[in-house]
Amino acid sequence: MLSMSICSQVLSRALARGGTFAEIFYEDNRNFSMSMRSRKIEHAALSRPRGAGIRVYDNLRSIYVYTSDVTLEGLLHAADQAAAAVSETKGSGRDVVLQSRQTANIHPILEPVLGVPAKERAELLRAADSAARAVSPSISQVSAGFLSREQHVIIANSEGLYTGDTRVYTRLLCSAIASDGAENQTGSENPGAMMGFELFRERVDPAEVGRKAAKSAATMLTAPYCSAGEMPVVIAGGFGGVIFHEACGHSLEATSVAPGMSEFCGKLGQQIAAPCVTAVDDGTMPNEWGSENIDDEGTPTTRLTLIENGILKNYMVDRLNGLKMGMAPTGSGRRESYAYAPTSRMRNTFIAPGQDDEEEMLRTMGDGLYAAKMGGGSVSPATGEFNFAVSEGYLVRDGKIVSPVRGASLIGRGSEILMRIDRVGREMTMGQGMCGSLSGSVPTNVGQPTIRVSKLTVGGK
Numbered sequence: 001m002l003s004m005s006i007c008s009q010v011l012s013r014a015l016a017r018g019g020t021f022a023e024i025f026y027e028d029n030r031n032f033s034m035s036m037r038s039r040k041i042e043h044a045a046l047s048r049p050r051g052a053g054i055r056v057y058d059n060l061r062s063i064y065v066y067t068s069d070v071t072l073e074g075l076l077h078a079a080d081q082a083a084a085a086v087s088e089t090k091g092s093g094r095d096v097v098l099q100s101r102q103t104a105n106i107h108p109i110l111e112p113v114l115g116v117p118a119k120e121r122a123e124l125l126r127a128a129d130s131a132a133r134a135v136s137p138s139i140s141q142v143s144a145g146f147l148s149r150e151q152h153v154i155i156a157n158s159e160g161l162y163t164g165d166t167r168v169y170t171r172l173l174c175s176a177i178a179s180d181g182a183e184n185q186t187g188s189e190n191p192g193a194m195m196g197f198e199l200f201r202e203r204v205d206p207a208e209v210g211r212k213a214a215k216s217a218a219t220m221l222t223a224p225y226c227s228a229g230e231m232p233v234v235i236a237g238g239f240g241g242v243i244f245h246e247a248c249g250h251s252l253e254a255t256s257v258a259p260g261m262s263e264f265c266g267k268l269g270q271q272i273a274a275p276c277v278t279a280v281d282d283g284t285m286p287n288e289w290g291s292e293n294i295d296d297e298g299t300p301t302t303r304l305t306l307i308e309n310g311i312l313k314n315y316m317v318d319r320l321n322g323l324k325m326g327m328a329p330t331g332s333g334r335r336e337s338y339a340y341a342p343t344s345r346m347r348n349t350f351i352a353p354g355q356d357d358e359e360e361m362l363r364t365m366g367d368g369l370y371a372a373k374m375g376g377g378s379v380s381p382a383t384g385e386f387n388f389a390v391s392e393g394y395l396v397r398d399g400k401i402v403s404p405v406r407g408a409s410l411i412g413r414g415s416e417i418l419m420r421i422d423r424v425g426r427e428m429t430m431g432q433g434m435c436g437s438l439s440g441s442v443p444t445n446v447g448q449p450t451i452r453v454s455k456l457t458v459g460g461k
Contacts, residue, residue, distance in 0.1 A: 001164070002026045002052070004098045006072055007156035011096040013079035014056050015158060017087040021057040022079075022096075023157040025296060026050075026070065027338050032113060035145040036125040044118070051338040056082045062320050064341040098162040103293045103300055106286050109168045111197040113148040121146055121197075124206045128174045132210035136218040138178040142210070145173040147192075155298035163298045169289070169443055170199045171432065174209050178217035185406065187216030187391070192432040192443070194287045216373060216392045223404035226393060226460035232368035233410065233456045234361050234396070234423075239374055239431030241446035244279060245349050246379045247386040247414035252306055252314075253332070254321035254344040255438060256381040263384040263415055264312060272312045273418035276354055279307040281316055283331055283347035289432040290348040290445040297333035297342055304330050306349075307418075318344040336440025343439045350447030354424025361423045361452045363399040369408060369458050370394040370401055377409075384414030387459070409459035417453055425449030 007024055014022035028050040035043040052075060053066035063085040067078040113121070125144040132142045149169045156162045171192030178185045189209045193199050200206065235243060248264075256262035264272060273279070283301030285291050292301045297319050305313050317325065318333035321344055334345035362370065370393065377388030390408040394401045430447030 001028065001152065002070070002154045004100065004156070004162050006075065007154070007162060008096045008098055009072070010054065010075045010079045011156060011158050012094060013076050014054055014082050015094055015096070017083040018058070019056040019083060019086045020059055021158055023055045023155070023297070024052055025335070025338055026052040026154040028152045030114065030150040032148040033145065034121060034125065035143065036129055037143045039129060041122055041125070049337070052078070053338040053341065054078050054082045055341055056086055057320070058086045060324055062341065066339050096158050097160055098156055099160050101161060101163045103163060103165065105293055106284060107194045107291060107293065109196040112150070113170055113197050116197045124172060124200060127206040128172065128210035130210070131207035132174060132176045132214035135211055135214035136178065138180060138218050138221055139176050139214050140179040141177040142214070143175045144210070147171045147173070153296070155294070155296070157298065161298050163294060165293045167292060168194060168196055170195055170197065172204060172206060172209055174213045176210070176214040176217045178214070178221040180221060183221065185217045185220040187213040187220070189213045190432060192289050194289060194291050219404050220392060220406045223406040226369065226395070226405035226408035226458065228458060228460040230455055230457050232365045232452060232454055233371060233458065234365060234368065234450060234452045235371045236373070237425065237427065237429040237447065237449050239433070239446060240371060241350050241431065241448040242374050242377070242433065243388060243410065243417070244351055244448060245346060245435070245444070245446040246377060246388070247384060247412070248418060249281070249346050249349050250379060250437070251381045251384055251414055252316055253346065254315050254317040254325060257315050258321040258324045261382045263382065267312050270312055271310045272415060273307050273310040274421045275310040276424045277307055277310055277418060277421050278305070278352040279350070280305055280352055281332070281346055281349045285348050288348050288430070288445055289443050290346070292347065295331045295333045295342070296335045297329065299329045299331045299333060301347070302331040316344045316346065318342055334439060334442045336442055340440040343437065345437060345439060345442055346435060346444050348430065348445035348447070350428055350430060350445070351424065351449065351451060353426050353428045353449050356423040356425055358425045358450045361425070361450060362396060362401065365396060365399060365452060367398065368396045369405070370396050371408070371410065379414070386414065387411050407460050411457040411459050417456065420454045420456065421451050422454045423452035425451065
């Protein structure tokens, strides 16, 4: 790890040509991965990537240089490159005095993954594989994967900050393919948390993960295609929250707001959602997939209410965009690795529990669609326009689920869907994903209770 002495020298060099602020982000990772296909372990690997990134501000302009050479010589060379990008004028820099800041660890790890025998780790994949294959004769292929990342970071800046954090992520992935010889359907389950191997003692049953993935694939294989049209849609909890994450969450990040590329620019204090909607981005949830103790700029993590009873209360703000917007950072500065400069990103983002009964939502919706599982999609933060696949859907007639349907997609605009939510259930659950943006791919939780949208365009055949 980098000492305060080394960080001080590097930061001083980074400011040698007139920069107004400098920061160093150092990380040292221990990554483990294992995968199974066709009932055989086909891959197992342990890696240790490490490196550092140096960022210099020239007022509101940012320069970023990164390197895998973390010797003092390598870091000083990177600092010189960053400084030279600020100005051609040579200078001596200024002394940077650092003070260590300790942050409480709210994500304790009970059982480090690498301390568990490899055989026991492999058994997780075998359990998921066997359970998936037992669901239906139509299951033709199962793949399972186990991932663990232990990330140690040091963050220091020219304002005197010197701090660090350790993040441990563990995840099980299972994908099942159902086939009738002519067509294939895929189901997947990918639970994870900021935990060690205790994840599988306390939260995740690998066999149940396999069964859920296979059941979804087998159900969709025999389902007829969904008809297109405008109709009420009930969206299940958990990963159903990806709708809010993509269609609305990205538009509330300062990454989009600061340059004026969000449909929610200038709307703080205004109603942007139905009164039954409260939405939160929370990095303080113990041991959750999207949590941290500090963000990748060294700011302590926070619980941030984005929307309260339909009123826009906050944006997610990183340091640089906060300077541009005149707003304080919210602990939302994140990056995939030292190879990326940070920007504002979501953490655990969800629609908060409401007061409505889930059965009543279906019973009173008339004819429509029940989206039990959401898949991938696309969105434009500037307009809020989105298109999402429904990986597992069910046709509703006169308030009753009558059959599964496949090929459904949800099409709309973030600001419109927020105003059309007319029911919010009582139990919020979350699903795990990897979110991509300007600063790479980061772990995020998405979540919500079961919700109902009174009118939404459904794509199909």
